[in-house]
Amino acid sequence: AQSVTQLGSHVSVSEGALVLLRCNYSSSVPPYLFWYVQYPNQGPQLLLKYTTGATLVKGINGFEAEFKKSETSFHLTKPSAHMSDAAEYFCAAINTNAGKSTFGDGTTLTVKP
């Protein structure tokens, strides 16, 4: 069965510092991978996705993620955190055979002034 693990349920960074949110997947077949951001009382919004092709993908708001098959990872980074980045972040994977997404437990990002 496919699973997604987000290491660190809470990450706190200072404004302007590097953001690194970790995601590892477990799948017999490399899945499609997604990062979503969720603000309070809102639905998740797609930040970026990896399907095929270039392993470094860029998303909205300056975020990017790199798919590393050898490490079964899809970590999310942003060079310089902004206060508005404070939110909940979910990594998700979908096995194209199954058709359903599997979500990680989420990481709460706090940005300190």
Next chain:
Amino acid sequence: GAVVSQHPSRVICKSGTSVKIECRSLDFQATTMFWYRQFPKQSLMLMATSNEGSKATYEQGVEKDKFLINHASLTLSTLTVTSAHPEDSSFYICSARALAGGPYEQYFGPGTRLTVT
């Protein structure tokens, strides 16, 4: 971009009554819609998957007679919580997968906060 709406955004109902939540894809056709439930500080829990014109597929542990899902068209799915009880209070989120476009990309609605008193 693809937009998914939900109505209502918030609803308060008395225990024992039924509540219907609508999910619409506004600018695309959705072959598949998903309903999630989210408790505070937790991840999204998939309740069911529905394909247009077919019966919904419910996840294990989700009561199909309590959470009625109808996917009547390529742009509309509804979730009806029947005989609601306080433990049904939660944040319900729908998402839709486009007929064409990004592979398996899901677009989420803004969510519906249900409070059962």
